[in-house]
Structure formats: structure tokens, C-alpha cells
Amino acid sequence: MSDGRERMRELLRLEGFGPRSIGCELTESDYDNVLDAMSRYAAEAVAAEREVTRGLLKVYDRETCTHEETHRGGALWTICDGCGRNWADDQGGFQPYVDPPEVAAARRSIEGGGAVAARKSDAERRTPQDSKK
Ligand SMILES: [Zn+2]
DSSP: OOHHHHHHHHHHHHHTOOTTTSOOOOHHHHHHHHHHHHHHHHHHHHHHHHHHHHHHHHHHHHHOOOOOOOEEETEEEEETTOOOOEGGGGTTTOOOOOOOHHHHHHHHHHSSSHHHHHHHHHHHOOOOOOOOO
């Protein structure tokens, strides 16, 4: 795609590479073909990484209790029916499950524009999380 080509051109330009600096005389059209091939390869690599991440998240979700069902134990405790974890009211009480930042980033990377976009939106986000309701 030409978006990929333009991004590849930009990355190579930042590294000081252009159609005249890779040891042979390339026409602009040849250079575009090289950039297209590189961006196709990058897209395939990203798709393969997404599949790996998707599989990893599937395992994570299967192995992680999100504390959906809880019950009260005595006057002080909230106890998870799923995993048995407990929270004392006098020590902050029940805390709903929140994905660790790395897992949240992995989810964003397979949903949208890939890991680069996820990293960008992480940088834009940077707000303290207050999960009190
Ligand atoms: Zn649990």
C-alpha cells in the first residue's frame, strides 16, 4: 500500500537512505517498488504478530479470573467465587479486575492499528486511573 510505502520512505529518509544511497542507481519507480515490497513484508509480519498476540491473550483470558462473582464473608470480607481471592473492607475493599497495562496494550494492538498505534495511544493517554465507582 502507498501508506506503507510513504512510512517506509520516511523511516529510510530518517536513517539517511534514499534511492541514490543504497549502492546502485535506482529510478524513483524502482525505489517505490522496493518500498512497496518492504511495506508488504512489514504488513505480513504485523499480521503474524497479531495472530501470536491473539493466541496469547486467549490463554491469558482463560487463565485469569476477573472476579465477576463475589460474596461477602463475615462483616469484613469480599470473596471471589471464581478464585477465592479476598479483600478486606478496612484495607480498601474489593478492587474490580483491571487489565495490567501490558495486557491492555496487547488488546489495543490487535484491535486497531497494531502495536505502533497502541504505543501512540498509550503515550497520548497517560492519565492516572481512578477505578472507584
Ligand atoms: Zn477471582
